[in-house]
Amino acid sequence: PSAIYLKDYRPPAFLIERTELAFDLHEDRAIVEATLHLRRNSGVGAGEALVLHGQELELLWLALDGRELGEGEYSLAEDSLSIADVPDQFTLSSRCRIRPQDNTSLEGLYKSRTMFCTQCEAEGFRKITWYLDRPDVMAEFEVSIEAEKARYPVLLSNGNPVAAEDLGNGRHRARWHDPFPKPAYLFALVAGDLRSVDDSFTTRGGRQVSLRIFVEEKDLDKCDHAMISLKKSMRWDEEVYGREYDLDIFNIVAVDDFNMGAMENKSLNIFNSSCVLCSPETTTDKGFQTVEAIVAHEYFHNWSGNRVTCRDWFQLSLKEGFTVFRDAEFSADMGSRTVKRVEDATVMRTAQFAEDAGPMAHPVRPDSFIEISNFYTLTVYEKGAEVVRMIHTLLGPEAFRKGSDLYFERHDGQAVTCEDFVLAMEEASGTDLGQFRRWYAQAGTPLLSVGGDYDEDAQTYTLSVRQSTAPTPGQPEKQPLLIPLAVGLLGDAGNLPLQLEGEAPNVESEDNTHLVLKVTEAEQQFVFSGVRERPVPSLLRGFSAPVRLEYNYSREELCALMSRDDDGFVRWDAAQQLAISVLQEVEGQIREDQAARVDPLYLKACETLLQDTSLDPAMVAEMLRLPGEGYLAELAARRGGARVESIHLARETVLKALALHAEATWLEAYRRNVVNAPYAPVAGQIAARSLRNLSLEYLALAREEHIALARAQYASAGNMTDSLAALRVISQRGTDAQRDEALDDFYRRWQAEALVVNQWLQVQATVPGEGALARVQGLLQHEAFDLRNPNKVRSLVGGFANGNPLQFHRADGAGYRFHGEVIEALNTSNPQIAARLLAPLTRWRNYAAPQGAAMRTELERLAALPKLSPDVFEVLSKSLV
Numbered sequence: 001p002s003a004i005y006l007k008d009y010r011p012p013a014f015l016i017e018r019t020e021l022a023f024d025l026h027e028d029r030a031i032v033e034a035t036l037h038l039r040r041n042s043g044v045g046a047g048e049a050l051v052l053h054g055q056e057l058e059l060l061w062l063a064l065d066g067r068e069l070g071e072g073e074y075s076l077a078e079d080s081l082s083i084a085d086v087p088d089q090f091t092l093s094s095r096c097r098i099r100p101q102d103n104t105s106l107e108g109l110y111k112s113r114t115m116f117c118t119q120c121e122a123e124g125f126r127k128i129t130w131y132l133d134r135p136d137v138m139a140e141f142e143v144s145i146e147a148e149k150a151r152y153p154v155l156l157s158n159g160n161p162v163a164a165e166d167l168g169n170g171r172h173r174a175r176w177h178d179p180f181p182k183p184a185y186l187f188a189l190v191a192g193d194l195r196s197v198d199d200s201f202t203t204r205g206g207r208q209v210s211l212r213i214f215v216e217e218k219d220l221d222k223c224d225h226a227m228i229s230l231k232k233s234m235r236w237d238e239e240v241y242g243r244e245y246d247l248d249i250f251n252i253v254a255v256d257d258f259n260m261g262a263m264e265n266k267s268l269n270i271f272n273s274s275c276v277l278c279s280p281e282t283t284t285d286k287g288f289q290t291v292e293a294i295v296a297h298e299y300f301h302n303w304s305g306n307r308v309t310c311r312d313w314f315q316l317s318l319k320e321g322f323t324v325f326r327d328a329e330f331s332a333d334m335g336s337r338t339v340k341r342v343e344d345a346t347v348m349r350t351a352q353f354a355e356d357a358g359p360m361a362h363p364v365r366p367d368s369f370i371e372i373s374n375f376y377t378l379t380v381y382e383k384g385a386e387v388v389r390m391i392h393t394l395l396g397p398e399a400f401r402k403g404s405d406l407y408f409e410r411h412d413g414q415a416v417t418c419e420d421f422v423l424a425m426e427e428a429s430g431t432d433l434g435q436f437r438r439w440y441a442q443a444g445t446p447l448l449s450v451g452g453d454y455d456e457d458a459q460t461y462t463l464s465v466r467q468s469t470a471p472t473p474g475q476p477e478k479q480p481l482l483i484p485l486a487v488g489l490l491g492d493a494g495n496l497p498l499q500l501e502g503e504a505p506n507v508e509s510e511d512n513t514h515l516v517l518k519v520t521e522a523e524q525q526f527v528f529s530g531v532r533e534r535p536v537p538s539l540l541r542g543f544s545a546p547v548r549l550e551y552n553y554s555r556e557e558l559c560a561l562m563s564r565d566d567d568g569f570v571r572w573d574a575a576q577q578l579a580i581s582v583l584q585e586v587e588g589q590i591r592e593d594q595a596a597r598v599d600p601l602y603l604k605a606c607e608t609l610l611q612d613t614s615l616d617p618a619m620v621a622e623m624l625r626l627p628g629e630g631y632l633a634e635l636a637a638r639r640g641g642a643r644v645e646s647i648h649l650a651r652e653t654v655l656k657a658l659a660l661h662a663e664a665t666w667l668e669a670y671r672r673n674v675v676n677a678p679y680a681p682v683a684g685q686i687a688a689r690s691l692r693n694l695s696l697e698y699l700a701l702a703r704e705e706h707i708a709l710a711r712a713q714y715a716s717a718g719n720m721t722d723s724l725a726a727l728r729v730i731s732q733r734g735t736d737a738q739r740d741e742a743l744d745d746f747y748r749r750w751q752a753e754a755l756v757v758n759q760w761l762q763v764q765a766t767v768p769g770e771g772a773l774a775r776v777q778g779l780l781q782h783e784a785f786d787l788r789n790p791n792k793v794r795s796l797v798g799g800f801a802n803g804n805p806l807q808f809h810r811a812d813g814a815g816y817r818f819h820g821e822v823i824e825a826l827n828t829s830n831p832q833i834a835a836r837l838l839a840p841l842t843r844w845r846n847y848a849a850p851q852g853a854a855m856r857t858e859l860e861r862l863a864a865l866p867k868l869s870p871d872v873f874e875v876l877s878k879s880l881v
């Protein structure tokens with residue numbers, strides 16, 4: 001496999017105006033007839049041959065303008081079909097045989113349980129028929145689907161239904177027409193025995209849109225939340241972005257076997273069932289929030305993705321970064337803005353920064369790739385969203401809205417680039433984003449090192465800021481970025497008014513205590529005047545840029561920020577920094593065989609926080625949740641290599657100290673935060689459950705007797721959030737007998753609910769102790785497990801690698817070997833999932849001996865296997881450089 005480069009982009013030599021597809025679906029084959037109305041793209045590659053993409057297609061027949069082509073008139077190569085001599089305008093018809101029932105890659109047309117469905121992004125359409133499978137070729141689609149009526153009563157595709165016919169022989173046919181020209185990656189087809197929940201939405205412009213969520217009959221009672229979320233999203237996009245829906249139909253289908261979360265196919269969104277089905281009995285609060293966010297995300301793609309799409313796959317963040325930003329703002333408006341921001345910042349700092357620091361590091365707009373499926377990453381999605389958020393911060397909400405209006409208006413119906421987005425933002429706002437553009441091109445996480453200096457006589461406070469970005473693969477030299485650094489200055493009685501020396505009075509925020517500094521140089525100073533007392537700087541407020549920030553805070557200063565700053569993110573971040581400094585200190589003591597001592601200042605600060613009932617319990621929970629072992633390992637990597645055992649011991653020690661120190665307060669928080677109202681996934685209830693269940697975790701650590709609380713909660717829980725939280729505590733902290741009893745009971749109760757069973761698999765993957773690997777290996781054979789189902793693989797195998805650090809990183813390397821063997825199997829059946837599972841092993845450089853070396857050994861073993869998929873090959877080869 002070889003890399004392709006952004007710099008080699010060329011417009012397509014041919015365009016497709018209309019695409020007619022006829023599917024004939026059978027149990028052992030599907031026959032696909034395609035008629036493509038093609039023409040040369042004027043001015044591009046005159047006289048060039050037509051080259052179509054195709055994979056695993058059995059070509060049965062090919063005709064040009066109705067005349068069948070003989071074997072000498074076209075040439076078939078691996079993954080392409082070329083015809084040398086074609087007119088300027090013509091139709092090309094083909095008939096192919098494909099085998100959906102054997103398609104385990106879950107790209108193209110495949111079977112999930114009893115239904116046919118498709119996943120075409122990014123390059124799955126070429127597994128359906130010969131085509132120009134690139135996003136800058138947009139066609140109007142006419143689709144006919146024929147199938148057995150009894151097994152597949154529902155036949156769906158994009159756009160509007162135009163006909164339904166009974167064919168008399170037990171088969172039937174439906175025809176669909178999508179009036180909006182679209183790239184092939186947005187094509188979708190579904191055939192199955194499905195029921196629907198129906199609703200409707202009237203757009204601001206008066207269009208009546210019929211909304212349907214299609215599921216298997218048994219799941220009909222799990223669609224309400226997705227439907228409510230869809231209607232909220234449609235309204236929100238009208239209100240916040242002025243975007244209305246553009247067809248009379250919007251369909252969602254739930255599918256069990258799905259590589260991604262969901263897919264925004266025009267008017268026929270296909271969802272991983274885990275991202276659409278919800279009920280209080282079977283779904284956690286987190287699950288409800290995920291469904292709301294993903295339904296919104298896919299809906300928002302109708303404008304940011306479908307109406308305006310990407311020119312090429314290097315521009316993926318054009319639609320994904322922008323759409324993640326849109327869904328994050330939507331979620332913030334629907335729930336708690338600060339909690340959402342903290343959650344997103346956590347994902348950035350724990351997972352995206354790790355990606356940026358690893359062998360797969362790439363810019364938000366990558367400049368090369370081997371397999372595009374490997375670039376549906378946290379960098380393209382989440383960092384891409386942070387880049388859009390920074391534009392929003394720099395321009396302000398009104399100018400940003402003008403920019404998005406201009407972008408949608410100017411590029412409606414086009415396939416465009418990240419540059420087009422930035423240009424629209426620049427033009428509409430009159431802001432120069434010249435230097436800012438580097439965020440799209442430069443990989444790696446910038447480091448901001450900040451120092452503060454108070455001059456009491458002059459009453460000035462000077463912030464000295466240095467920025468740097470470490471080299472990443474292929475980018476040894478880095479340039480300074482434009483970084484919006486939101487700051488405040490905390491005084492004894494609250495946040496101080498801010499006045500930058502030599503600047504007009506700060507009127508940006510109502511109370512003048514918040515300012516966005518524009519850091520543009522490698523080194524820069526900002527001087528505040530009229531500062532009457534020595535302040536504690538409140539930095540990177542609201543996580544204003546996706547950077548690492550270093551400031552040498554004392555623990556007292558962190559306590560001050562944590563308890564009194566008026567920025568919720570900074571308060572949370574101060575609690576995290578304090579926890580990290582305590583954890584690192586304890587780890588040092590453990591490594592030097594000293595008695596571990598947890599700083600009482602930290603314990604006291606946490607207890608005070610927990611006692612303050614005026615605070616949002618959700619924020620208190622986030623602040624008292626210790627950073628995970630994976631993140632601590634990532635931090636340790638920069639300090640000489642992570643040692644999993646001492647990190648684990650240190651974290652357990654601090655957890656236990658905090659549990660014991662505040663035991664009575666935890667108990668009080670546990671009792672106080674009980675929810676008596678009927679379950680609803682609303683911010684107030686979610687917050688209470690979150691703090692209550694965190695309290696339960698600490699209590700179980702403080703004293704064995706408190707396991708009884710978990711067992712009582714498990715026995716009486718009326719919703720999955722409380723039930724699963726109790727099950728986790730029992731599994732992690734209870735005796736073997738208690739754990740086995742609870743796990744068995746849970747399975748007996750929920751074995752008919754696949755999504756709940758996935759949670760059960762994940763809980764088992766994280767059970768501590770020597771027996772963990774054998775347990776996980778055993779579960780691979782369990783009736784509830786299926787290697788072909790990505791959700792199950794993620795729950796069990798991903799759950800073990802990411803959620804059981806001590807056992808995954810066993811010193812004998814058996815955890816890695818197990819992991820590698822699963823990847824080996826998936827390399828053949830589902831390369832996308834195989835490549836994704838490699839991520840934990842790619843971090844081998846972060847770990848001290850013996851783990852680091854053993855991880856590398858496993859990667860080398862995999863790299864030597866014959867027949868690696870391009871997906872797996874790319875990750876392995878980049879990781880082993």
Ligand code: DPP
Binds near residue numbers: 260298301320
């Ligand atoms: N389905 C994926 C998403 O919505 C890819 N477009 O992000």
Ligand code: ZN
Binds near residue numbers: 297301319320323
């Ligand atoms: Zn998306």
